[in-house]
Amino acid sequence: MAKLKTTLLVAACGLAIAACAKKRPEVLPPAPVETPATETPTGPTGPATGEVTPGSAADFQRSVTSNTVLFGLDQYDIDPAARAILDSQAQWLVRYPNVRITIEGHCDERGTREYNLGLGDRRANAAKNYLAAKGIAPARITTISYGSERPAATGSDEQAWAQNRRAVTIVLN
Structure with missing residues (x-):
């Protein structure tokens, strides 16, 4: 009885496998033919000629005063130099209302991780609120804090720390 069950089980498996096998088509499709590319490749800098695509991250970098606002020690207020930078960013963002940005907050290495x-x-x-006050929809702006995890300058002196106390605007493509 067990031998009969085993034989039937093996036969059923064999039939199931045979039913799943693909049949070879009578006529094979033609082989793929290589065709030369007719489109100009584009990317963040635009066509291969090096042009910058309007509304791209490269256009933002080229058009604004800076993508970085610097802050004083333990400060987050927008000073006159920061206003000038953010004003140029706001003007660019008004021209491209569908572009979204992320503003990254950074600190120098001093202070605890939580504080930074x-x-x-x-x-x-602070940078987001300034841009929003200039008419940029807050829904277009996301923020993230990296604390002291991503320094722009290495070193443990005032010059390096000053470069690391910043907010950086990143265009999302």
């Missing part, structure tokens, strides 16, 4: 994350968040939000 909080300060980086306040810096990013």
